[in-house]
Amino acid sequence: xxxxxxxxxxxxxxxxxxxxxxxxxxxxxxxxxxxxxxxxxxxxxxxxxxxxxxxxxxxxxxxxxxxxxxxxxxxxxxxxxxxxxxxxxxxxxxxxxxxxxxxxxxxxxxxxxxxxxxxxxxxxxxxxxxxxxxxxxxxxxxxxxxxxxxxxxxxxxxxxxxxxxxxxxxxxxxxxxxxxxxxxxxxxxxxxxxxxxxxxxxxxxxxxxxxxxxxxxxxxxxxxxxxxxxxxxxxxxxxxxxxxxxxxxxxxxxxxxxxxxxxxxxxxxxxxxxxxxxxxxxxxxxxxxxxxxxxxxxxxxxxxxxxxxxxxxxxxxxxxxxxxxxxxxxxxxxxxxxxxxxxxxxxxxxxxxxx
Amino acid sequence: xxxxxxxxxxxxxxxxxxxxxxxxxxxxxxxxxxxxxxxxxxxxxxxxxxxxxxxxxxxxxxxxxxxxxxxxxxxxxxxxxxxxxxxxxxxxxxxxxxxxxxxxxxxxxxxxxxxxxxxxxxxxxxxxxxxxxxxxxxxxxxxxxxxxxxxxxxxxxxxxxxxx
Numbered sequence: 001x002x003x004x005x006x007x008x009x010x011x012x013x014x015x016x017x018x019x020x021x022x023x024x025x026x027x028x029x030x031x032x033x034x035x036x037x038x039x040x041x042x043x044x045x046x047x048x049x050x051x052x053x054x055x056x057x058x059x060x061x062x063x064x065x066x067x068x069x070x071x072x073x074x075x076x077x078x079x080x081x082x083x084x085x086x087x088x089x090x091x092x093x094x095x096x097x098x099x100x101x102x103x104x105x106x107x108x109x110x111x112x113x114x115x116x117x118x119x120x121x122x123x124x125x126x127x128x129x130x131x132x133x134x135x136x137x138x139x140x141x142x143x144x145x146x147x148x149x150x151x152x153x154x155x156x157x158x159x160x161x162x163x164x165x166x167x168x169x170x171x172x173x174x175x176x177x178x179x180x181x182x183x184x185x186x187x188x189x190x191x192x193x194x195x196x197x198x199x200x201x202x203x204x205x206x207x208x209x210x211x212x213x214x215x216x217x218x219x220x221x222x223x224x225x226x227x228x229x230x231x232x233x234x235x236x237x238x239x240x241x242x243x244x245x246x247x248x249x250x251x252x253x254x255x256x257x258x259x260x261x262x263x264x265x266x267x268x269x270x271x272x273x274x275x276x277x278x279x280x281x282x283x284x285x286x287x288x289x290x291x292x293x294x295x296x297x298x299x300x301x302x303x304x305x306x307x308x309x310x311x312x313x314x315x316x317x318x319x320x321x322x323x324x325x326x327x328x329x330x331x332x333x334x335x336x337x338x339x340x341x342x343x344x345x346x347x348x349x350x351x352x353x354x355x
Numbered sequence: 356x357x358x359x360x361x362x363x364x365x366x367x368x369x370x371x372x373x374x375x376x377x378x379x380x381x382x383x384x385x386x387x388x389x390x391x392x393x394x395x396x397x398x399x400x401x402x403x404x405x406x407x408x409x410x411x412x413x414x415x416x417x418x419x420x421x422x423x424x425x426x427x428x429x430x431x432x433x434x435x436x437x438x439x440x441x442x443x444x445x446x447x448x449x450x451x452x453x454x455x456x457x458x459x460x461x462x463x464x465x466x467x468x469x470x471x472x473x474x475x476x477x478x479x480x481x482x483x484x485x486x487x488x489x490x491x492x493x494x495x496x497x498x499x500x501x502x503x504x505x506x507x508x509x510x511x512x513x514x515x516x517x518x519x
Contacts, residue, residue, distance in 0.1 A: 038445060045429045045443040121441070143471070150473045156445035160487060161459075162468025164445040168455065169462055171448070173470040187356070217365075230465020290365050 004072070005083040009326035013090060013112035013129070016317065018309040020132020024300040025248045027180040027220070027313065030091070031138040031237075032127035033146050034165045034174035038154040042166040043102075043121055051119050052103040058118045061152040062107050066145070069114070071107045076100065082331070085322030091129075096121055114145060121166050122174070124149070133248065135177050135241045139233060162229065172229030177236060179244040184219040184297040185254030186247075188266075192221075195247055199223060204243055218289035218316070223247060259301060270298035271354050278349050282335075283342040288319040292345075295352070305355035315348055358385035426450045449487065453494060486515055 015028035036042060040054050059073055076084060076097065088098040092108050097120050104119035117125040126149065128141035156164040162172040170176070186192040199206050205226050223244050225236045258266045273294035277283075283291075296312045298304035317323055324337050324344070332340065358366045364385035425432040429443030433451055436442060448455065459466050489512050496505040 036445065041429050041444040042442055044439065044441050045431065146471075147474075150475060154475060155473050157473055158445075158448060158468075158487070159472070160467055161448050161455075162470055163473075164442075164448050166441045168440075168442070168458060171459070172463065172465075172468045175470075190356075227463045227465070229459055229463035230467055230469055231463075232470035286364075 004074075005079065005086055006326050006329070008072075008090070008110075009086045009323050011110065011112075012310075012314065015112060015129045015131050016310065016313045017131045018313055020130055020134045022245075022248050023132035024309065025182055025251050026133035026244065027182055028129055028131055029134045029138045029177070029179050030127050030129045031135065031142045031175065031177045032125055033142055033163075034122040034170045034176075035124040035126060035146070035149070035163060036156040036165065037123050038156045040123060043119060043123065044166065046102065046119070048102055054123060055103050055105045055118050058116075058124065058153075059105060059107075061149065062116065065148045065152045066107075069109060071109055071114075071116075073105060073107045075103070075105045077103060082322050082325050085320075086326055089317060089320040089322050093117055094120060094125070114141065116145075116149075122170070133179055133241070133244055135179070135237050135244070139175075139177065139237050143233070169226070170228050172227075173231070173233050173236065175228060175233055175236060176224050177240045178222045178224035179240065181221050181223060181244065181247060181251070182219060182293065182296060183221055183247070183251050184293050185251045185258055187219045188262075188269075189254045189257060191250065191254060195250060199243060199247070202239075202243060204240065217286065218293040220293070255297070255301060266301075267303060267354070270294050270303055274298065274304060274349065274352060274354065277345050278352070280342045280346065282338045283345065284338055285319050285321060285341065288341055288345060289316065292316055292319065295349070298354075299352075303354060304352050307349070307352040311348065315345060318344055318348075356383055358388050359383050360388035361385060364388075423451055423454065449490065452487075452491070486512065489515070 015030075018024075018027075020026070020029070037054065037057075040046065040050060043051075046054065055075065062071065062073065074087075076093070079087075084093070084098045087093040087106065088095060090112065092112065092115050093106050094117065097104055097106070097117055100119075102119060104117070106115060106117050108115040113129055115127045115129070117127075126142055126145050128138045128145065130138045130141075158164060163170075163174040165171050165174050183192060183195070186195055196206050205224050206221050223240065225231075225240050227236070231239075273291045277288075277291050277295065292312060292315055295304060295307070296309065299307050299309055299312055318327070319341050321337055324340050325332050327344075328336075328340055356366045358364050359382065366383035366385055422433050425435075426443060426447050427450075428446040431443035431447060433454060436447065436451065442448065456466050489508055493505055493508040493512065496502075496508060
């Protein structure tokens with residue numbers, strides 16, 4: 001493991017701060033733009049040599065165009081599996097990139113507010129992250145970044161199909177605006193299915209914590225736009241924002257209902273879940289995710305005292321396998337990880353109590 | 356909600372069993388228990404599956420034309436694209452244009468970009484626009500078996516591309 005990555009694993013991303021709008025329900029917002037260079041074939045047709053040339057080229061341009069943004073430039077070939085996993089768990093790189101065997105790289109700032117994946121499915125995946133529900137600001141940031149990069153290179157673009165991407169589902173704006181929502185109220189009141197169906201009907205996607213094809217775990221859901229052609233960026237920003245706000249409102253109603261009508265059951269569940277986390281000596285990441293979700297709800301409803309939401313947000317990350325290894329400073333077996341995870345959670349949750 | 360079978364894992368599979376016309380029963384299981392009970396169904400699908408299905412949909416009247424030639428730039432054939440769901444280079448958007456429009460209708464319910472335009476691209480766009488239009492008219496001419504017109508258009512396209 002590299003020293004730098006271990007340091008990053010211990011750091012706090014801006015998007016974890018729970019400081020943005022609606023941050024009790026909306027964890028984070030990210031807007032990404034898919035871009036390809038006009039003078040290279042798309043990623044799946046790049047030879048390893050071409051991929052390396054692409055990485056070299058873009059790295060140089062980033063150093064020039066973004067030299068004041070204080071970016072960390074990291075080649076994936078210099079990282080071992082745990083390091084890659086840390087970046088994946090922090091959503092700095094995609095699963096595809098974590099598993100890529102071709103040369104590829106990533107640039108990001110220490111606060112984790114912007115990131116540029118180089119040689120992913122598209123040549124560039126430019127993204128901006130914010131805490132809470134803040135799509136407009138994230139779009140402004142990523143749009144400005146795109147302008148800076150564009151002044152240094154020619155992107156594949158046609159007036160008809162817009163930005164040309166490797167997958168036809170991204171053609172046009174190449175933009176994906178997504179909000180990560182924590183919806184335990186809708187899950188507990190069994191309304192989540194309805195939300196799922198409604199959101200899908202509006203041509204928006206609901207996905208799990210780690211994007212495409214992953215299941216929702218720990219009551220986390222991502223809402224994002226599907227359509228990138230025939231709708232401009234501002235319209236998409238407005239639409240995703242409106243839908244996310246509606247879902248947030250329904251989650252609030254569910255929480256109110258739970259407090260009023262389901263109070264004894266809710267208190268029992270949150271109290272038991274806290275009890276497990278404060279007393280367990282072995283815990284899997286899956287179990288931790290589910291229990292922490294309940295704790296997060298408890299803190300937001302004022303049922304748990306002595307614990308900050310920011311701490312809970314950090315514990316979600318600290319419970320992930322690579323983050324445990326980073327903290328411990330080396331490779332661990334699953335059993336060892338489950339024991340360390342339980343220790344970390346026990347220690348962090350001691351000040352928390354039902355109040 | 357916990358799985359009704361093992362009471363340990365969160366239930367991710369929710370079924371409504373219809374016992375008779377009046378009686379229904381909700382069943383909530385975790386993935387493992389559902390598998391044990393022999394319930395085989397997809398809990399989620401990837402965008403690739405979906406895309407594969409869309410691209411392989413029965414061909415509509417619009418795409419009843421011949422399969423296009425492979426892309427001269429990256430060498431990818433339309434079949435390659437259909438199986439992978441990924442283009443090989445930017446040129447594919449033109450080479451497979453006839454096939455793409457119905458596909459875009461299905462994915463995006465639209466055929467034309469209306470968003471951001473990179474500042475640098477605008478100078479090349481006017482010429483690209485004309486080229487694209489010529490190519491559309493060319494395939495139209497071929498479809499209508501108007502070979503004289505087609506030859507004329509082909510030469511015109513050749514001249515413009517030669518000036519690049």
